[in-house]
Amino acid sequence: MKSRIKKIYENLCEEVDGILIMNSTKPHVDMTFFYVTGLIHGEFEGSGVLLYPDGEAEILTSALEEESALKSGMPVTAIRKREEREEWLKDKLKGMDKLGINSTELTYSAYKKIGENTDAEIIDVSDEIIEARNIKDDEEISRLRDACRIASDVAEEMPDIIKPGMREYEVAAEISYRMKKLGATGDSFEIIASSGPNTAEPHFTTSERKVSEGDFVLLDFGALYKRYCSDITRTFVVGEPSEKQKKIYGTVLEAQKAALETIAPGVKGEEAHNAAAEVIDSTEFEGKFTHGLGHSIGLSVHDGSGLSPSVDIELEPGMVFTVEPGIYIPGYGGVRIEDDIVVTEDGYELLTDASKEELRIIK
Ligand SMILES: [Mn+2]
Structure with missing residues (x-):
């Protein structure tokens, strides 16, 4: 789904080093997760996907949905313990100056968790995501x-x-x-x-x-x-x-x-x-x-x-x-x-x- 990720980046008026889509529990699951991964099966509660400017992406999910996530063809980190989620965030967000998030679908607790694990400035890219999703391929x-x-x-x-x-x-x-x-x-x-x-x-x-x-x-x-x-x-x-x-x-x-x-x-x-x-x-x-x-x-x-x-x-x-x-x-x-x-x-x-x-x- 490289073209969809690139479409989001093309809409940005301010450059970011990554865009992080984080799901909480239903109904707080961001449909953008499915837009960029193309996945049909799976719930993906508590999962995330990090999008890079070149159209590449990687998924964070639980061991429960690892098989489903792999169907995206993207690299997948499957975690078994909660702490591993924070380790993943720290590791992947390290060195980023600006990180995009989708404010309209991100819960406040997930937002805080991201902030605790990165020094990057957080930029809301929800308008750009909506703009991309509005034009269907x-x-x-x-x-x-x-x-x-x-x-x-x-x-x-x-x-x-x-x-x-x-x-x-x-x-x-x-x-x-x-x-x-x-x-x-x-x-x-x-x-x-x-x-x-x-x-x-x-x-x-x-x-x-x-x-x-x-x-x-x-x-x-x-x-x-x-x-x-x-x-x-x-x-x-x-x-x-x-x-x-x-x-x-x-x-x-x-x-x-x-x-x-x-x-x-x-x-x-x-x-x-x-x-x-x-x-x-x-x-x-x-x-x-x-x-x-x-x-x-x-x-x-x-x-x-x-x-x-x-x-x-x-x-x-x-x-x-x-x-x-x-x-x-x-x-x-x-x-x-x-x-x-x-x-x-x-x-x-x-x-x-x-x-x-x-x-x-x-x-
Ligand atoms: Mn209607």
Whole structure:
């Protein structure tokens, strides 16, 4: 993964002698560890990887995961006792003047431990790491494509699987099971399977509520595939939709299309958001789109960047985002339609292709 390490170094505005990625225990494991090593298997809690300016790297891990770590092709030090970790740090960081760290993923205790074992000045290179991780290479896009295909296939079949009377958590279990049958190693985040008024809460997850006639049913989920995350949302209706339900769905669909039309290199992320917001705000649902249009996905489901007025970013080929406008009416319900896209040289490629043109009906 030399090219990825070099990409991080190319982004630096201040030279460093090394960059140290240190994991603590889950969930404080820095996905950058997997970005630079390319490793698919293993937990790597308490492990680290030291990156050098020439693209070389070496791994510190426990004896438990030595075999897994060796698959990276990088030199591996496998330790059996805690003290050996400090010895490794002292030895490897000796003579360095400046050491880069990833402040957004490093725990305070790991940060202190590094400081106790080096005289180097510690430089935060988290922005440069995010910048590198934001532009996916071919292998990453290929894994994301597979993760998206799994989620799309499950989204496509769900309206036929869900029956009135099913509880939300049962719907979530079906989604998870079906993604795993298609090769996912897990859910990329906690599944949202909400119904009726619960769909008005964008991050509801699930409850014991039964899916009932007249409900919106909102499913937001993703597959984890070779460590990469997909993220899709489809909203359905139980029985014949009302005029209001059709209007909400149609408006969200139109907003998503307006946003997708803007996606191309050189465009500001904010512009895509605004295109969707303008569609929604020109209707009776003004002000009901209450979140950003999308976020970058990759090794993490929120991979560090986004499409919203609060993120200053210019789109570049290889960036992968969700595009997910929604309308939420408290006490009534909500609709969100979410797809994943990769920015290409002349526009974008849609990675999730589950149908959405019609509001699908659960019978
Ligand atoms: Mn999302």
